[in-house]
Each structure stands twice: as C-alpha cells, then as structure tokens.
Amino acid sequence: MSSSIPILELKHIHKRFPGVRALSDVSLRLFPGEVHALMGENGAGKSTLIKVLTGVYSIDEGMVEMSGNPVVIQSPLEAQAVGISTVYQEVNLCPNLTVAENIFIGREPRKFGKIVWKDINRQAEELLRDRLQLSIDVTQPLESYSVAVQQLIAIARALNISAHVLILDEPTSSLDQNEVQQLFQIMSQLRKDGLAILFVTHFLDQMYDISDRVTILRNGEWVGEFMAEHLTRLDLVLHMIGKDLNVLEELPHLEAADTKAVGQVLLKAEGLGRTGGIKPFDLFIRTGEVVGLAGLLGSGRTEMARLFFGADKSDSGKLILSGREGTIHSPREAIEQRIAFCSENRKTEGIIGDLTVRENIILALQAKQGIFRTISRRNQLELAEHYIRMLNINPPNPEHLVKNLSGGNQQKVLLARCLLTEPQLLILDEPTRGIDIGAKTEIQKLVLSLSRGGMSVLFISSEIEEVLRVSDRVAIMRDRHKVDELSGADLNQQQMMKAIAGG
Incomplete structure (x- = not known):
C-alpha cells in the first residue's frame, strides 16, 4: 500500500534552452510503493524531466521536494546522495568487468587500503539473490550475460546506492516477452518493499500491466496525473497526442481517391x-x-x-x-x-552537413553506380538543378552547404537524393517532422504526385x-x-x- 505523502515531488518545473521551452509548469509526484508511468510522444519532455530529476540539468523555476523537504539537485552524484537512482535504456555498465565489479565499482569494500574481492563477490551474490531473485556467477564478465540480465544487474547497482526512488528509462525496449515478465516480477517485489518506481515507456500494454499511476506530458507541458485503472486506453492516447474525439474533423484527401489508378x-x-x-x-x-x-x-x-x-x-x-x-x-x-529510404533522423542518417546541396543529392546515385563510374561534375549540376527546381529547394544554389538550409529544405534535399535513384518503392519515415506548414503541404502534394x-x-x-x-x-x-x-x-x-x- 502506498503512502499518502509523496517521497519525491516536482512542483511547477520550468526549463528553457536558447530558443526552446523544454518544460513549462510540469509537476510530478512519486509515492513509495507505487509504479508511476511517465508517458508522452516524441518531444513531450520526458527526457528533459528525467535529466532535471537526476541533476543533469538545473531548473529555471519550480522546486523539488524529498519527503516534504526542499532539495537542490545539481549533479547525478547529488541525486544518488538523496536516494534517486536511474537505469537507462542503454545499460551504462562496463561489459569487460565482472558482475560484482560492476555493482560495486567506485564503492569497493576495502581493508587496509586494499579491495577485499571475497567481500565484493559475496555481497553481490546476496544482493542479486535477496532483492532480485537472481542466482548467477558474479565473477563472470558482464558481457557473458543477456541484455535482460545486464538490466537486472544495473538495477542491483542502483538499489545498492540506498535508492528510495528508482527511475527505469525504457527498460523493456530490448527485452522479449519472457524477459519483460521477469522484470515486472522484480518491479512488483520492489514496489512491495516500498520503493517508488518511475517507469518511462512507450508500450501501452506494459504501462497497464505494471503501473499504479501515470503522468502524461505533451509538448513540454503537464497534461495530467491519473490512476492507471481509471484511465481508458483511448483517453490515454487522446491525452498524449492532444486530440478530443468529439471534435475531430475529417480532413479531405489532397486528391479524390477515384482519380488514382492502383496497380x-x-x-x-x-x-x-x-x-x-x-x-x-x-x-x-x-x-x-x-x-x-x-x-x-x-x-x-x-x-x-x-x-x-x-x-x-x-x-x-x-x-x-x-x-x-x-x-x-x-x-x-x-x-x-x-527501394529508397528517407530516414526520420535526417541529421544523423541523412544529410552530410559539410557537403553541398549538389553533393548530398548525388550521393545515393553515385553509390549505386560504384566508384569506377563517376558522375561528371557537369552531370551532377544538371541533376541537382533539376531537383532543386522540381522540389523548390531554397536557396536554389547547388553549391550551398546543406547544413545552412532550413529543416524543410534539408528534407527536400534528402527526397531529391531518393528520387534520383528512380525508386519503385519510396519509404518516407516522418518526412515532415520539424518543418513548417508550407513545406509540409509541398511534401504531401509531392507524395501524391509521385x-x-x-x-x-x-x-x-x-x-x-x-x-x-x-x-x-x-x-x-x-x-x-x-x-x-x-x-x-x-x-x-x-x-x-x-x-x-x-x-
């Protein structure tokens, strides 16, 4: 049974970066003996909130309280000192060290200045067995165990730092169904032990399987706190994407369906x-x-x-x-x-910022032809100028560095690269994310035209x-x-x- 007093409370948190309002009046209450889900779409502010909570970011406005007492958390070490531990999606341990070494790294039991390895191994075994019901050889390298076991070892390390609050950031993203159930059994036991668990996830079914309470963020703002058993799935989705089912308006296709032949x-x-x-x-x-x-x-x-x-x-x-x-x-x-693929991560998997528009456009075609069939500079310019006109890329200069273009025009450069290979199937992953409404409409019309x-x-x-x-x-x-x-x-x-x- 959870307490009526939150062990951790964030009140009216604001966080700004240059030109960006990341969090605006966001609150969060974590109670001992509860699993509290944090939900929201991409850009909702979940990662920023976790970094505020763990001292990676300072807050601009608002306050943090532990058991009703104000605290200032200015670093991850200070977060650990007040009892907040985090297990991230990507296990941030040392795969070449043993399980026991990973659990106690930086806090090894010592005698006369020397590490007592026998105590490390014994304490690691007891911790895994008693708290996580996990019996493994703690003297083996971490990398010899599955991702699921590594996740549990990361949790064991967090628990060993006197945690009162455990933050699990997308812990199930790399686990299969059996491993997820194993993790949920551990979470249920930790909940019974009085731990407050913040569970960050995108999976609706998993949220309902394990969570007592849920906080929803959208566009850096607090939408609400709900008891999971009283929140319908449809309401959850509507809150996350910001729609009211009663006022949804049907948007017409940009063209009538019967004007297009499908083969x-x-x-x-x-x-x-x-x-x-x-x-x-x-x-x-x-x-x-x-x-x-x-x-x-x-x-x-x-x-x-x-x-x-x-x-x-x-x-x-x-x-x-x-x-x-x-x-x-x-x-x-x-x-x-x-088959052509336009990735949603245009900055990391798409454009090469220090190359020109021309060079970015011809990349895929040149790769397709191979290094021994180099496309001439003249042909490159002709192709680039054709797609600059076709897609209305602005500024219309093929020698302009692509990193200096707007997000919408960078997206058009990626589309040009894909189209130049003359695909029969074009895969577009979030092609209009982060671009203005005018560019969105242009890309939508282009899709229908293609x-x-x-x-x-x-x-x-x-x-x-x-x-x-x-x-x-x-x-x-x-x-x-x-x-x-x-x-x-x-x-x-x-x-x-x-x-x-x-x-």
Whole structure:
C-alpha cells in the first residue's frame, strides 16, 4: 500500500534552452510503493524531466521536494546522495568487468587500503539473490550475460546506492516477452518493499500491466496525473497526442481517391519479423499506392520500414518483391531493387552537413553506380538543378552547404537524393517532422504526385491528419505489432484512434 505523502515531488518545473521551452509548469509526484508511468510522444519532455530529476540539468523555476523537504539537485552524484537512482535504456555498465565489479565499482569494500574481492563477490551474490531473485556467477564478465540480465544487474547497482526512488528509462525496449515478465516480477517485489518506481515507456500494454499511476506530458507541458485503472486506453492516447474525439474533423484527401489508378502488388511481406524489433506481420503494397503507417512513438513503424530496406535483417517470414521471393540483406541490395529510404533522423542518417546541396543529392546515385563510374561534375549540376527546381529547394544554389538550409529544405534535399535513384518503392519515415506548414503541404502534394505517376510509397507519420491526407490504406501499429489495417469508409480519425489505443 502506498503512502499518502509523496517521497519525491516536482512542483511547477520550468526549463528553457536558447530558443526552446523544454518544460513549462510540469509537476510530478512519486509515492513509495507505487509504479508511476511517465508517458508522452516524441518531444513531450520526458527526457528533459528525467535529466532535471537526476541533476543533469538545473531548473529555471519550480522546486523539488524529498519527503516534504526542499532539495537542490545539481549533479547525478547529488541525486544518488538523496536516494534517486536511474537505469537507462542503454545499460551504462562496463561489459569487460565482472558482475560484482560492476555493482560495486567506485564503492569497493576495502581493508587496509586494499579491495577485499571475497567481500565484493559475496555481497553481490546476496544482493542479486535477496532483492532480485537472481542466482548467477558474479565473477563472470558482464558481457557473458543477456541484455535482460545486464538490466537486472544495473538495477542491483542502483538499489545498492540506498535508492528510495528508482527511475527505469525504457527498460523493456530490448527485452522479449519472457524477459519483460521477469522484470515486472522484480518491479512488483520492489514496489512491495516500498520503493517508488518511475517507469518511462512507450508500450501501452506494459504501462497497464505494471503501473499504479501515470503522468502524461505533451509538448513540454503537464497534461495530467491519473490512476492507471481509471484511465481508458483511448483517453490515454487522446491525452498524449492532444486530440478530443468529439471534435475531430475529417480532413479531405489532397486528391479524390477515384482519380488514382492502383496497380498490381509490388511488395508483400508474409510473417516478416525481427526478434526484439517487431513481431511477425503481413503487409502488401501495390504499384502507385500510398500505404500509411500509424501508431505512437515506439509502436514499431520505423522497425518495419528498416526491414523493408534491409537496414535491419529479419529472422522470420519472407519478402516477395515483384513476384519474386527473397530477402533484402542490406540497404545496397534495397537500392539495387529500386527501394529508397528517407530516414526520420535526417541529421544523423541523412544529410552530410559539410557537403553541398549538389553533393548530398548525388550521393545515393553515385553509390549505386560504384566508384569506377563517376558522375561528371557537369552531370551532377544538371541533376541537382533539376531537383532543386522540381522540389523548390531554397536557396536554389547547388553549391550551398546543406547544413545552412532550413529543416524543410534539408528534407527536400534528402527526397531529391531518393528520387534520383528512380525508386519503385519510396519509404518516407516522418518526412515532415520539424518543418513548417508550407513545406509540409509541398511534401504531401509531392507524395501524391509521385504515387499518381506509379511510384509506391510507404508513409510514416506521427500526425494522424497527415497520414489520412495522403494514404490509400493505413496499417496500425501498437507495441511492435501490426494490429489493424484500415481503408475505404473505415479510414477516418476515430477508427484510427481506437485502433491505436486498442483494448
């Protein structure tokens, strides 16, 4: 049973960066003996809030209290000193050290100035056995154990630093279903021991499986705190994306559906999946068709796209392209099969900022042709200028450094690079994220124009209205499953919201 007094409370927190309001009047209460979920879409402010909570960032306004007493947390060490420990999505331990060394690193028991290895190993074994019901050889290197066990060892280290509050940041992202259940059993036991657990996750089912209370953030603002058992799945989704089901308006397609001819099946996935990435799914895409992928962040949309492009390798099912069964093992093979992929991470997986617009546009085509068939400078300029005019890239200078362009124009440069390879399937992952409404509309119209010309498009977007505007059919993703597929009269916002929420 949880206490009526929060062990940790953040009150009216504000955090600003130059030109960005990251958190605005955000509050959070963590009670002992409760699992408290922190939910929100990309950019909601979850990561910033955790960094404020752990002393990575200072706060501009507001206050933090521990058991009713004001505290100032200015570093992760100070957070640990007051009883706040964090286990991150990527296990930040030392794989070459033993399990026991990882648990006690920096805090080794010593006698006469020397580390007492016998005590380290004994205490590590007792901690894992008594608190986490885990019996393993603590003298073995950490890297010899699975990701799930490494996660538990990271939790053991956090608990050993006298934690009253345990923050678990996306702890299940790399775990299979059995490992998730093992982790939840541990969390349930820690809850009974009186620990306050902040559980950051994108998975709706997991949130309901383990959480007592939930706080929702959106665009850096506090939406509300709810008891999980009283919050319906649909209301949860509506709060996260900021919509009211009663006032949703149907947005018309940018063109009438009956004006576009859709051809034969170009690509078909049958039971395609990847362990730890996405559950096996079926999906087909016709020539000249725009298939949308809708779902919350972390639902498996990008994981599906990466399988189609060969950026990740499937370990189940098969792929049939133009009637021929096979597997795409790499992006190079995908490009040879005339599949192009425009990543959502345009700054890390897309543009090369110190190259010009021209150089960025011709990259994929040059890679496709190989180093012995160099594209002449004159031909490069002709191609670049053609796509600059076609996509209205501004400024219209092929020798302009791409890092100096706006986000919308950088996105157009990536589209130009993809289109130059003359793909039969174009995969667009969040192509309008972070760009202005005018550029968004231009890209949406371009997608429809390309499909009208016979190109197939797989279109991923977090914005439901945008998916509806451009898609002929929409596959719904939830918790790394393809859970539904909508078309025709069912292709509307209410049906999509209900499918995304599930339950």
